[in-house]
Every structure is written in structure tokens, then in C-alpha cells.
Amino acid sequence: MPIVTVSAPGQESRYDIHIGHGLLAAAAPLFAPYRGRRAMIVADEHTAPLYAGVLLAQLEAAGVSAGLTTLPAGETTKCPEQLSRLYDAFLDAHLTRTDLVIALGGGVIGDITGYAACTYLRGVHFVQVPTTLLAQVDSSVGGKVAVNHPRGKNLLGAFYQPELVLIDCDTLRTLDARQVGAGLGEVIKYGCIADAALFERIEALGSREALLPALDEVIARCCEIKADYVRRDPFDHGVRMQLNFGHTLAHALENAMGYGTLLHGEAVAIGMVAAARWGEALGVTPAGCAERIRRLLTAYDLMTERPEGLSPDALAATMALDKKAEGAVVRTVMLTEIGACTAVPLTPDQLRALL
Numbered sequence: 613m614p615i616v617t618v619s620a621p622g623q624e625s626r627y628d629i630h631i632g633h634g635l636l637a638a639a640a641p642l643f644a645p646y647r648g649r650r651a652m653i654v655a656d657e658h659t660a661p662l663y664a665g666v667l668l669a670q671l672e673a674a675g676v677s678a679g680l681t682t683l684p685a686g687e688t689t690k691c692p693e694q695l696s697r698l699y700d701a702f703l704d705a706h707l708t709r710t711d712l713v714i715a716l717g718g719g720v721i722g723d724i725t726g727y728a729a730c731t732y733l734r735g736v737h738f739v740q741v742p743t744t745l746l747a748q749v750d751s752s753v754g755g756k757v758a759v760n761h762p763r764g765k766n767l768l769g770a771f772y773q774p775e776l777v778l779i780d781c782d783t784l785r786t787l788d789a790r791q792v793g794a795g796l797g798e799v800i801k802y803g804c805i806a807d808a809a810l811f812e813r814i815e816a817l818g819s820r821e822a823l824l825p826a827l828d829e830v831i832a833r834c835c836e837i838k839a840d841y842v843r844r845d846p847f848d849h850g851v852r853m854q855l856n857f858g859h860t861l862a863h864a865l866e867n868a869m870g871y872g873t874l875l876h877g878e879a880v881a882i883g884m885v886a887a888a889r890w891g892e893a894l895g896v897t898p899a900g901c902a903e904r905i906r907r908l909l910t911a912y913d914l915m916t917e918r919p920e921g922l923s924p925d926a927l928a929a930t931m932a933l934d935k936k937a938e939g940a941v942v943r944t945v946m947l948t949e950i951g952a953c954t955a956v957p958l959t960p961d962q963l964r965a966l967l
């Protein structure tokens with residue numbers, strides 16, 4: 613069973629990510645350090661009926677007295693009202709500072725539960741049990757937790773690292789194919805920005821079906837890469853922005869098409885091909901990279917072209933408002949080869965021309 617260790621300098625944090633098949637049903641020993649404590653599992657209406665029972669049984673076996681709070685599924689749950697519901701549930705369960713909160717679900721549950729764990733009583737113990745591919749390779753690792761404000765996404769947030777991340781790849785069996793695809797977009801991104809061997813392995817496997825048996829190793833490699841970025845840039849002030857490869861166009865597409873039309877990972881797939889083409893046009897990215905990425909994404913059933921009819925002017929204007937824009941330039945991550953990247957400042961005029 614692969615174990616990846618994450619250390620976040622400045623946050624006095626070091627924790628293990630356990631990755632494997634069937635881990636949930638054998639999780640009791642991992643909860644042994646919490647014997648005698650109380651725990652609250654936070655799940656959503658999809659993950660609670662699927663996985664809360666087995667987790668509750670494991671906690672009981674570990675001597676942890678646990679309850680369950682179930683939130684609605686979907687991005688709208690990441691809001692102050694649902695956060696308030698979590699605080700009520702923690703108070704009703706008499707959770708104290710030595711007790712434990714467990715996020716059981718995708719990135720939505722991980723983000724809101726982490727923010728609640730960080731702020732309730734100025735911080736309680738926090739464990740992530742991510743059940744979407746995106747959450748397993750990205751959102752459960754690195755300590756970014758947040759809820760949305762009516763005026764924008766993730767506006768209320770913090771850095772709060774979990775003490776343990778438990779990734780049971782078997783939970784992906786119940787995840788719908790589109791959600792798996794969105795996670796694969798992020799997996800392929802790791803290969804593009806940081807690991808040519810990972811990229812080549814996914815190329816060689818060639819399809820979702822062939823990738824499935826190797827998924828634990830692939831997830832572990834993605835977690836290692838993310839952990840390395842977190843170690844080098846725990847508060848996201850510098851090199852961690854490389855994780856935003858493909859995001860310049862992705863955010864603009866999500867905004868222009870209405871949030872939820874494309875899943876984030878789907879928009880990132882389109883954005884990565886675009887960023888590779890821009891890099892080639894500017895002489896930053898070697899010729900042929902964009903086509904290689906396009907072919908790989910297509911093999912994994914991901915869209916690679918932006919939908920027709922979106923105005924380049926409007927997209928460029930949205931990109932210029934992106935949070936990675938500094939003054940008049942937009943720092944855009946581009947590949948210097950498959951497996952390496954750099955951030956290139958682009959003016960809105962350059963972006964418009966590239967679109």
C-alpha cells in the first residue's frame with residue numbers, strides 16, 4: 613500500500629496519505645491514535661449512504677465514538693449557511709478541541725469540512741477521506757479549505773492541513789464517468805507540469821479501462837507531486853502556481869459558460885491544450901507538445917476544444933480579471949517540455965491574439 617508523506621513548513625504539519633484498495637473497511641488501525649475521542653463524519657447525500665456505515669464501524673472498532681452529519685451534494689453546499697449547520701452539529705455532539713472531524717466525500721465536502729474543523733474552537737483534529745478522483749489527487753492534499761461567498765468562489769478560506777488522508781481507490785467504482793474524467797484531467801496535468809514518466813505511463817496505458825488497475829500507483833504519484841509543491845510553497849506564494857497549468861482559459865470558460873456547465877477538470881483539459889498551443893506560438897513550448905496532450909486527453913474521453921461561439925474578447929477580458937493577473941499581465945503557466953513548466957506573463961492583447 614503506497615504511503616505518501618506531506619510536510620508543510622510553517623504550518624507545523626506532517627501527515628501521511630494512505631492509498632490502496634479496500635482501505636476503508638480496514639481503517640480501524642489508522643484511527644487508533646484517536647481512541648477514546650469523539651468524531652463527527654461529514655458526508656454528502658451521495659457518499660453517506662455508500663460509505664459512512666463502513667467508516668462508522670471502523671471508528672467504533674478503533675474505540676472512537678462517532679456520529680454522522682449529511683449535507684446536500686454539490687457546489688452550492690460550500691456556503692456559510694451549511695457551514696453554520698456543521699458548527700451546530702459539532703456543538704450538538706459536544707465536540708471538544710481534542711475531538712476529530714472527518715470529511716467523507718469529494719472536494720466540496722473536504723473544503724467545507726476542513727474550514728469548519730479549522731475554525732470550530734480554533735481548530736480540531738481533521739482527517740480527509742476523499743472519494744472523488746479530483747479530491748484524491750488534488751483537493752484533499754495541501755490544506756486549502758474554504759467556503760464560497762455569494763460574491764465569489766472560495767472567498768472565505770484558510771490553510772488547515774489534515775492529520776491523515778485515507779484514499780480508498782475502490783470508492784471510485786461508484787463515481788460517475790464524467791466525474792472520473794474530470795479527475796483524469798488533473799492527473800494528466802501532473803504529468804504535463806512535473807513528470808514526463810507519469811505522462812508516458814498514462815499514454816502507454818491508453819484508456820480509462822487499462823488505467824483502472826494501476827490507479828493506486830498513479831494516484832500515489834500525483835499525491836507525491838502535489839506534496840512536493842506543498843513542501844516547497846506551503847502558502848501558495850510562488851511555485852505552487854504551476855498547478856494552475858490550463859487554468860487561465862479554464863476559469864474563463866467556466867465563467868463564460870456558467871459554473872457547472874463544464875466540470876472544472878473538463879475545463880482544465882481544454883485549457884491545457886490551449887496553453888500548450890500558446891506556448892508553442894510563443895516559442896516557450898516545443899512544437900508537437902500540444903498535439904501530444906490533445907491525443908492523450910482524447911484517448912481518455914476528455915474534450916480538448918473550447919465550444920464554438922464564445923467571444924475571444926470576452927474570454928480575454930475574463931482572463932485579465934483572473935486572480936493570477938498582476939496589474940495588466942496574466943501569469944500563464946506554459947510547458948518548457950512535457951514534465952516541466954514556467955509561468956509567462958501575458959498582456960490582455962497577447963491573450964486576445966492567442967485565442
Ligand SMILES: NC(=O)c1ccc[n+]([C@@H]2O[C@H](COP(=O)([O-])OP(=O)(O)OC[C@H]3O[C@@H](n4cnc5c(N)ncnc54)[C@H](O)[C@@H]3O)[C@@H](O)[C@H]2O)c1
Nearest residue numbers: 658685686718719720721743744746747751756783786787
Ligand atoms: N482545496 C483544494 O485544494 C481544492 C483543489 C481543487 C478543487 N477544490 C474544490 O473541490 C470542489 C470540487 O470537488 P469534486 O470535483 O470532488 O466535486 P464534489 O465534491 O461536488 O463531488 C462530485 C459529485 O460526486 C459525488 N460523489 C463523491 N464521491 C462519490 C463516490 N465515491 N461515488 C459516487 N458519488 C460520489 C458527490 O456527491 C457529488 O455529487 C470544488 O468546490 C473546488 O473548489 C479544492
